[in-house]
Amino acid sequence: MSYDAWILLTGSLVGLTCGVTGALLVLRKMSMLADAISHTVLLGIVGAFFVTQSLNGLPMLIGAAIVGVLTAFFVQMLDSSGVQSDAAIGVVFTSLFALGVVLISFVGDSVHLDVEHALMGEIAFIPWDTLTVQGMNLGPKAVWMLGFVFLINVLFITLFYKEIKLTTFDPQFAALLGIPVMFIHYLLMGMISLSTVASFDSVGAILVVAMLIVPGATAYLLTDRFLILLILSGLIGILSAVTGFAFAVLFNVSIAGSMACATGLYFILAFIFSPKHGILMKQIRKYRLSSEQS
Amino acid sequence: MNALSVQNLTVTYDKTPVLQKVGFEIPKGSLTGIIGPNGAGKSTLIKAILQLIPRISGDIQVYGKPYHRQRRLIGYVPQRSEVDWDFPTSALDVVLMGRYGHIGLIKRPGKKEIQIAKEALRKVGMEEYQDRQISQLSGGQQQRVFLARALAQDAQIYFMDEPFVGVDAATEKAIIQLMQEWKEEGKTVLVVHHDLQTVEDYFDHVLLLNKSPVGCGPTQKVFTMENLKQTYGGSLKFLGENSVVLQERV
Ligand SMILES: Nc1ncnc2c1ncn2[C@@H]1O[C@H](COP(=O)(O)OP(=O)(O)OP(=O)(O)O)[C@@H](O)[C@H]1O
Ligand SMILES: [Mg+2]
Numbered sequence: 001m002s003y004d005a006w007i008l009l010t011g012s013l014v015g016l017t018c019g020v021t022g023a024l025l026v027l028r029k030m031s032m033l034a035d036a037i038s039h040t041v042l043l044g045i046v047g048a049f050f051v052t053q054s055l056n057g058l059p060m061l062i063g064a065a066i067v068g069v070l071t072a073f074f075v076q077m078l079d080s081s082g083v084q085s086d087a088a089i090g091v092v093f094t095s096l097f098a099l100g101v102v103l104i105s106f107v108g109d110s111v112h113l114d115v116e117h118a119l120m121g122e123i124a125f126i127p128w129d130t131l132t133v134q135g136m137n138l139g140p141k142a143v144w145m146l147g148f149v150f151l152i153n154v155l156f157i158t159l160f161y162k163e164i165k166l167t168t169f170d171p172q173f174a175a176l177l178g179i180p181v182m183f184i185h186y187l188l189m190g191m192i193s194l195s196t197v198a199s200f201d202s203v204g205a206i207l208v209v210a211m212l213i214v215p216g217a218t219a220y221l222l223t224d225r226f227l228i229l230l231i232l233s234g235l236i237g238i239l240s241a242v243t244g245f246a247f248a249v250l251f252n253v254s255i256a257g258s259m260a261c262a263t264g265l266y267f268i269l270a271f272i273f274s275p276k277h278g279i280l281m282k283q284i285r286k287y288r289l290s291s292e293q294s
Numbered sequence: 295m296n297a298l299s300v301q302n303l304t305v306t307y308d309k310t311p312v313l314q315k316v317g318f319e320i321p322k323g324s325l326t327g328i329i330g331p332n333g334a335g336k337s338t339l340i341k342a343i344l345q346l347i348p349r350i351s352g353d354i355q356v357y358g359k360p361y362h363r364q365r366r367l368i369g370y371v372p373q374r375s376e377v378d379w380d381f382p383t384s385a386l387d388v389v390l391m392g393r394y395g396h397i398g399l400i401k402r403p404g405k406k407e408i409q410i411a412k413e414a415l416r417k418v419g420m421e422e423y424q425d426r427q428i429s430q431l432s433g434g435q436q437q438r439v440f441l442a443r444a445l446a447q448d449a450q451i452y453f454m455d456e457p458f459v460g461v462d463a464a465t466e467k468a469i470i471q472l473m474q475e476w477k478e479e480g481k482t483v484l485v486v487h488h489d490l491q492t493v494e495d496y497f498d499h500v501l502l503l504n505k506s507p508v509g510c511g512p513t514q515k516v517f518t519m520e521n522l523k524q525t526y527g528g529s530l531k532f533l534g535e536n537s538v539v540l541q542e543r544v
Contacts (some may be wrong), residue, residue, distance in 0.1 A: 176344055225383075
């Protein structure tokens with residue numbers, strides 16, 4: 001595959017994985033937690049590096065999942081002991097991220113791991129960092145990691161589909177039925193962490209939040225069906241990646257940045273033109289009603 | 295047999311207990327009104343029984359077995375506003391959730407479950423609205439959908455927290471009718487209720503509550519002026535019309 005094709009595939013996988021998983025967060029009104037986790041997983045990555053002395057995919061995923069779930073756990077703990085929930089997120093997020101930043105300075109120069117890279121990512125380098133097994137070039141590592149994480153997420157969402165749905169919609173009723181509400185919560189946080197880490201190299205910690213939240217928020221404006229919302233969110237993620245890439249090539253600007261911008265563009269379009277919840281249709285409906293009455 | 299037996303139940307939110315050493319028993323097949331002033335702990339009682347809030351002490355038995363082994367027998371009509379109304383889900387979807395406890399983890403609702411859910415919607419007169427997103431229903435219609443969800447649960451003991459608040463006469467009638475049907479099927483129903491005037495018409499049992507039970511038993515025996523005074527204390531005089539009605543009856 002050509003260099004461009006790899007980048008396009010990587011971006012699309014980021015859009016798809018983050019879109020589907022992030023939509024669940026949007027529905028739970030926990031978008032800010034995505035912001036927190038996308039930063040604190042840095043600590044998980046650094047931690048995994050210190051344990052294994054390498055930047056391998058699997059330990060990184062595990063480290064990130066642990067720290068991501070820990071982030072959610074600390075936030076929950078502070079929250080339930082009376083700290084305001086936005087303050088709780090702020091405190092946990094900054095402390096764990098800061099710890100990651102401090103620890104990263106102990107990582108030698110031999111390894112490509114620094115704060116700027118973690119924050120911004122660089123999708124343009126992705127095609128060169130390939131996975132080779134027995135001398136065979138299997139394509140970029142990031143593609144494999146994203147594909148793997150996407151499959152895991154889809155597996156969990158399929159297995160716990162109705163549990164995820166009910167715990168989001170009506171946690172009290174879910175608890176009444178004996179559904180493990182907290183388990184589902186942390187499962188989702190784990191999925192978010194995995195998606196974040198897998199996207200890290202490509203778009204970095206800041207822009208990954210756009211990929212997690214915006215497609216879900218856009219799909220939310222377009223449908224009243226849970227399943228369709230998840231699928232739509234994934235598709236919007238892909239669409240944003242493709243559009244963003246085209247734009248970046250055309251104007252020679254940051255690819256990841258353009259992708260994130262594209263998510264915002266689709267959100268605005270949906271916000272205005274959505275047949276159900278768009279402001280334009282609302283105005284038209286109002287106008288029709290008032291002209292009918294006069 | 296007792297459908298519900300509560301012993302030594304104590305619940306606190308902060309320091310002072312909201313419920314202290316509450317104990318009572320509800321016979322199978324009864325229709326019980328839970329009555330008491332604002333802040334008496336009625337909602338707290340239901341939530342504690344359903345283990346939605348932690349308790350300090352208390353033994354709860356449902357049909358002779360500990361609560362956690364009887365979850366499938368429990369139906370619950372929550373107070374409105376406790377769900378995410380904007381969640382992308384239809385009325386039928388919500389009713390289907392009543393079947394989740396029967397389906398078990400991981401499995402999906404099949405044709406049979408959908409049939410049951412549709413039947414439940416029909417029973418509360420909401421079949422036309424099955425595909426509506428739930429925030430696009432009126433308050434009374436939403437209440438009916440949650441009633442249908444409880445119906446779909448096919449429970450043996452139902453808990454309803456103020457089901458008549460904000461519904462019209464027709465919906466109130468529909469709820470009463472459903473409660474009566476449940477009773478005839480030998481099911482047990484507990485309802486938090488505020489309108490003292492209708493207590494004697496709706497319920498064959500009452501539980502008078504103010505932090506601890508003032509009385510619990512058949513309506514004619516327990517729903518007396520004296521007990522009510524004890525339950526409502528000084529606030530009874532604010533009941534105005536109602537207390538006059540009560541005075542005549544007692
Ligand atoms: N989440 C909470 N935290 C702290 N105190 C609470 C909480 N919920 C209820 N309380 C207190 O517990 C007491 C009982 O409340 P509860 O809601 O059970 O009353 P209720 O009988 O249902 O009243 P109402 O008729 O107004 O619904 C009240 O004094 C209330 O202030
Ligand atoms: Mg109450």
